[in-house]
Amino acid sequence: MRFAYVTYDGPDDDREVLLAAWRRAGAEGAAVRWDDPAADWDSFDAVVVRSPWDYILRRDQFVEWAHKVESGTRLFNPASVIERNTDKTYLRDLGVPTVPTHWIHPGEQVALPHQAEYVVKPAISAGARDTLRTADRATAEAHARDLVAAGRVAMVQPYLDMVETEGETSMIYIGGRFSHARRRNAMLADVVPADHRAVPARDPGPDQFALAEQVLAEVGEDLLYARVDLVRLPGGAPALIELELTEPYLFLSTTPGAADRLTTALLTRL
CATH class of the missing domain: 3.30.470.20 (ATP-grasp fold, B domain)
Structure with a gap:
């Protein structure tokens, strides 16, 4: 069997560990950039998404890639899961206890609740990119306003000590x-x-x-x-x-x- 370890051009200390485990199991593994135009995804028995950590700047392209790959081979996790999970609005739909979140969509008024400290971030983000922690309500509102003005959904949460x-x-x-x-x-x-x-x-x-x-x-x-x-x-x-x-x-x-x-x-x- 041949497995693809989906990654990016950057550090990932799990990469060689999993590739070695695949070899021990008698499978051939290859680390492949998710956006490699030369990649033949259909040639793999399974494509395992692991560290494509630069996708966040091209999320729509990444989701499109996932569905395309899945049309030709097995993708883990599935493309439908990837599409939902790369937008944090999924937190509203799970029906489980989550960190209290005030959601602001483009076109909606930016008016934040009073609280001791704020965390303001976009719904599509990773690694704390474009995320702000502040105790100043005006600063938090300004960041949320910038996010929605750029067409992004803003999440406002309390900072938990x-x-x-x-x-x-x-x-x-x-x-x-x-x-x-x-x-x-x-x-x-x-x-x-x-x-x-x-x-x-x-x-x-x-x-x-x-x-x-x-x-x-x-x-x-x-x-x-x-x-x-x-x-x-x-x-x-x-x-x-x-x-x-x-x-x-x-x-x-x-x-x-x-x-x-x-x-x-x-x-x-x-």
């Missing part, structure tokens, strides 16, 4: 089963480690497992991989901050056995 102490809990599921979890510092925290890999393992609590399972049940798709990012609200209850189903970093290089589990799950689906 608990990300400074507890951090985010990233729960990684492989083939529909829980694999491992990590404690991550939010990108807008006051202190963020320079090395994104320097994050400790975490044992999620029963309430976090319950919410993660509820989130994945709401998706209702057979997912090869998923990363459920949770935070705790001021009262202590867990809430979904993001559901990463397109190109999440999965900590494969720092989690023994995870790449082999992902490989087994892929082979099972084929």
